[in-house]
Amino acid sequence: MTDVQRPELLGVSGLQMRFGGLLAVDGVDFGVRRNEVFAIIGPNGAGKTTVFNCVGGFYKPSSGQVLLDGQCITGLPSHLVAQKGLVRTFQNVRLFKQLTVVENLMVAQHRQVKSGLLHGLFATPAYRRAEREALERCAHWLDRMGLTQFANREAATLSYGHQRRLEIARCMITKPCLLMLDEPAAGLNPQEKIELQQLIDGLRCEFGIAVLLIEHDMSLVMGVSDRILVMEHGRPIVTGKPEAVRNDPRVIKAYLGED
Numbered sequence: 300m301t302d303v304q305r306p307e308l309l310g311v312s313g314l315q316m317r318f319g320g321l322l323a324v325d326g327v328d329f330g331v332r333r334n335e336v337f338a339i340i341g342p343n344g345a346g347k348t349t350v351f352n353c354v355g356g357f358y359k360p361s362s363g364q365v366l367l368d369g370q371c372i373t374g375l376p377s378h379l380v381a382q383k384g385l386v387r388t389f390q391n392v393r394l395f396k397q398l399t400v401v402e403n404l405m406v407a408q409h410r411q412v413k414s415g416l417l418h419g420l421f422a423t424p425a426y427r428r429a430e431r432e433a434l435e436r437c438a439h440w441l442d443r444m445g446l447t448q449f450a451n452r453e454a455a456t457l458s459y460g461h462q463r464r465l466e467i468a469r470c471m472i473t474k475p476c477l478l479m480l481d482e483p484a485a486g487l488n489p490q491e492k493i494e495l496q497q498l499i500d501g502l503r504c505e506f507g508i509a510v511l512l513i514e515h516d517m518s519l520v521m522g523v524s525d526r527i528l529v530m531e532h533g534r535p536i537v538t539g540k541p542e543a544v545r546n547d548p549r550v551i552k553a554y555l556g557e558d
C-alpha cells in the first residue's frame with residue numbers, strides 16, 4: 300500500500316491555542332496515517348508540546364478540530380481520549396515512583412480489570428481470572444521491554460532509560476492505536492537512543508500502531524520518522540519526508556541551522 304492510500308488515523312485541522320495574548324499554536328494542520336511514525340520538530344518554544352496537549356486532551360484548543368479515526372475528539376478530556384486509544388508519554392517521565400514496576404503496569408490496566416468492587420472483595424473466579432490475565436500482560440511487556448529483572452523494584456530506583464521504557468510499556472499495555480511520545484530520547488545515552496529507535500520501529504511493525512513524536516534528537520527523528528512537520532513560532536513551516544525536510548532551506552534557517 301502506498302503512503303497516500305494508507306488511511307489517516309489522526310486528523311488535525313486549523314488548530315489554534317491562545318494563552319492570553321500569546322498565540323502559541325496558530326493554524327496547524329497535519330494528519331497521521333495508520334502505522335506511520337510522524338514527528339513534530341522545531342526550535343524551543345515553537346509550540347510542539349502545546350499541539351500535543353491539544354491533541355491528547357490536556358488543553359482545550361481555542362479553535363480547530365482533532366479527529367481520531369474519523370471521530371471528533373476536540374476538547375475531550377485526556378482520560379476519554381486515552382480510552383479511544385490515543386495515549387502519551389511526557390517530557391519529564393511520569394510514573395508512580397513509589398510503586399513497583401509491575402504495580403505501575405497493573406494500575407495502567409485498571410479499565411481492563413473491571414470485575415467490580417464486590418468481585419474484588421470476595422475474590423470471585425471472574426475477578427481472579429481478570430487479575431491473572433492482567434499479570435500475564437505485565438509479564439509480556441516486562442519481557443518485551445527488557446524490564447523483567449526489575450519487576451519488583453520501586454520505579455524510582457530504575458535508571459532514567461529504564462523509566463522511559465516503563466512509561467512506554469505502561470502506554471502499550473492499554474493496546475493503543477496511536478502512541479504519542481514527548482521527547483523520548485531526552486536524557487538517554489547514545490546506546491539507549493539506538494535501542495529506542497529499534498523499539499519504536501518494532502512497536503510499529505508488531506502492533507500496527509501509529510506514533511506521533513516530538514523530538515530534538517535529529518538523528519533519531521531522521522532515522523525513525525516517515526514524515527516530519529516542522530514548526531516555528533506556533534506555525535507549521537514544512538511537512539515532508541525526512542530527506543526533503545533535512546534539505547529545506549526554511550528548516551535549515553529555522554532549526555537545523557541552529558545546531
Ligand SMILES: Nc1ncnc2c1ncn2[C@@H]1O[C@H](COP(=O)(O)OP(=O)(O)OP(=O)(O)O)[C@@H](O)[C@H]1O
Pocket residue numbers: 318321323341342343344345346347348349350
Ligand atoms: N500553559 C501555558 N501558559 C502560557 N504559555 C504557555 C503555556 N504552555 C506553553 N506556553 C507558551 O507557548 C509557547 C509554545 O510552548 P511549547 O511548550 O508548546 O513549545 P515547544 O515547541 O514544545 O518547546 P520545547 O521544545 O522547548 O519544549 C511558548 O512561548 C510557551 O512559553
